Amino acid sequence: VGMRGILRLQLACFWTLLIWSDVSFQYPQTTDRCQNTASVFAQLHPTEMRAVRTFLLSQKHLNLSTAKSQTLKKNYIFLIQLQMPKKHHVLSFLRGTGCVPKRNAKVVIFFGAEPAPNVTEFTVGPLPRPTYYHTVPLGENRPIKYASRPITTLEYTLLLEKLVEVTKPATLLLKESNGFWWTNCSDHCLTFTDAAPRGQRSGDRKTWFILQRAVEGFFIHPIGFEILLNHESLNPQDWLVEKVWFHGEYFDSVDQLVWSYNLGKVNISPLPEYQSQGLYSSYTPREHFQSRTEIPGPKLYQPQGQRYTVQGNAVHYSGWSFAFRSQVTTGLQLFNVQFNDEPIAYEISVQEAIAFYSGHSPAGMQTKYIDTAWGMGSMNYELAKGIDCPEIATYRDVHHFVDTDQPIRYKNALCIFEYPTGVPLRRHFDNNFKGSFNFYGGLEGHVLVIRSTSTVYNYDYLWDFIFYQNGVIEVKVHTTGYIHSTFFTPDGVNYGTK
Template sequence: MWCHRLLLLATLAISAAESAGRMNALDGAAIFADLTPREMRNVRDYLTNRPELGLTSARSKKLDKNSILLMELHLPRKHEALRALDRGQARPEREARVVVQFGDQPRPNVTEYVVSPLPIPTSHRRKTFKGDRPIKFESRPMTWAEYAHVYALLEKVALTAHAVLLESTGFAFHNCTDRCLTFSDIAPRGLASGERRSWIMLQKFVEGYFLHPVGFEVLINHRSLDPEQWTVEKVWYNGQYFDSVEELVERYESGEMEKAKLPEHDDEDLFSTYVPRGHSNTRTDKHGPKLVEPQGPRYNVERNFVEYAGWSFAYRVRSSAGLQVFDLRFNGERIAYEVSLQEAIAFYSGDTPAAMQTKYIDAGWAMGTSDYELAPGIDCPEIATFVDRYHYYDTDKPIRYKNALCIFEMTTATPLRRHFNSNFSGGYNFYAGLENHVLVVRTTSTVYNYDYIWDFLFYQNGVMESRVSATGYIHATFYTPEGLQYGTRVYSYVLGTSTRTSFTIKWTWT
């Protein structure tokens, strides 16, 4: 009798502890929730009303201005969050991390602020880093305003070289309505501290323009905050370097150089598009396999808190870098405090200056803000739960990214475990197997030509997997015979350059 009562009391105590732990995790998930549109607008209004900051519109075409570049959640200190998660204490105040570009100062700089408390901020403090060294203004990311001035300068370059471009490519950049050229810019923007010099590569402005370089690249020095002071330092055309556009034109017209002549452009040539072509062996009159949930989803999503098969965690999508999960627990036990995407880096090589200079560090392009809309049935199963995200980057207001994250359960089509116990007489003693399902949290990052598909996967046996799939378009440059040392010819005038890509996932234990 007493044993039964003690067992019942112990069971009730365990159940109460588990319930309290779940409630702490659910309540604590708000600690890691991304800023809401209301919070973003309130932070913007608060900082804009601080006369000492002198903030103006981020969308102004001026470069010598003070403006907000980025706004996202500022995470609390780990020990402060754990007090709320493990002891049920009050959650730490929500704060925003704001990156401000101060171009209208005697010494332009990039400064970060922590603004609090949210949702109604009343104070801000400067965020310092090791050594309290200032961030050089030349190291700032490119913005819409700066790209507008790059475009204007390229129009002047293209006007001077109009005959060269038209004769060589059949396309034009200046005053163009049909068969136009566009451009891609290359990073890093210089090889020494304090530089801001970018190689710009012209391409045919057609679908899949990444695969249409035309063999014309220019090096622009755009360090000055006065675009009228920008200069073209080098021109690369068909494997040859020139000190100015005028020198290229002069030598081109005098016939003192090797001219390029691209094949006549065929509008029906679909090689760079996603239009299906050729014969397919896959039947299109019948649907392929589909995921179904006969009785609805087996996972639960409540705001930014997810539960599935013993798992629970909070998630967010950081504007600067991307997907993160916090307070990751399995059967009530914390497995990790944080698992988060930190960086994607791609190093290229090649014969053209754009190819040999390319070393992309994608968080510098605000990789997290490129999580565009996911297509049901392609990017994620139709049954997935789709979630909108909001970002504040190079803008004056929060921007909604519809269906930018999805959550779904899927079968792996392989058993989690199985065994066939043979009796070695044509039969068996027993068979046992467990079907394997996994929960997937997915976002994508479309950073210019390539698309990263980021997956965090949660298995029913307590295993978590982080996975990235790369797709989209290759980073292509103009073909030269010397370029074959660095890549493969993929079209008559296109070289697919070799690359080495690495990804960084951060794990923080408890």
């Protein structure tokens, strides 16, 4: 049996386009005015994030701990980001008929030390020196169940420790079946991928874990061993294995699997021995490219410099103007989009990305990733110049506060650049049908792109917002990275591709 992934993937991305409620509004478009109005949409500065955290920690009745505190039974700040003002307040400000809206932060706190653990959202302000906070009411008065909270770095650490513990009796089985294990494993260690959703009913926190060889591109190196772990309790000592899947068979526990294996009742086909050279999942090229790689490919250049301006979070280009920011959950957002001083959209942004999988293994059957739950917007890491974006692009840093005690800086996480499309914006050859022509007219096609990425574990999204010189906006997503795979079994051929 080869170790190949079998899954079908359906990817859905959801966008928001909020239209201006009063498109007749116009104001003089000076660069200073644009920059000043764009600041109402700007993401929180690190000093604002620190001020919010310091203020909340001073509220003794909240009983807050630090994120690095090594217990799940704690109250701590999970997320801090901008709380957008109400739209009508912002529009009044943009029209010049209202004051600058108060700048507030949205804060998510995990209350794990309470008798009834819960997740609560707060509004904290005004920034930059907060003096108040209040809870954000939820729709239909339904509290967020604590089991529905995202997995934190600490919980992942504890889950790894638990997986190492529960698989220790199966060390010999792991060595003989795939050559990788966990205890004293040196360079033949295992790792894992967790499936979601974490259960079948509201309130469940039961996760299927796929064991994999810890090599480059481990996402496509499953070993055919999956474990269902119940980790609802805030005490890791209470976490339990509820089911085990090994090479197409189900077992009630790891001990039952080992017992059956020792009696020769488990049919396995040992995986090929690991070879570090020529690893199929590596990004190291294994063959020569057909094109001549010693000769550089075409590059962008700007003969007389940039034709767009970026001031703070405000952008101007060929009649276009807009503000931008990056949100922890969803990523890049554009606001106050105008063309030739005419309001086009109040907001253009990604709202969600969902990946539906199927497969023969239990993790494959279960997997339906809703990527905002993984902090899709906070996974926009540094862009590689010349690959992710042209070298001549304008790069901007992003700061996020999520599952941490201090703001985290993501260097060069956004890029902005202009490039030729290679297709005329418009053209016409006017033939006189006498072997010549009356005239030819054409306009070069150029666009402005603002780009970010989201590396949500195994796969990468590249988000492009594209502005054409004729007033057209295009929003595009490119998907790359690694597929989420499961172990190949003969019964799996109906569920995907080898």
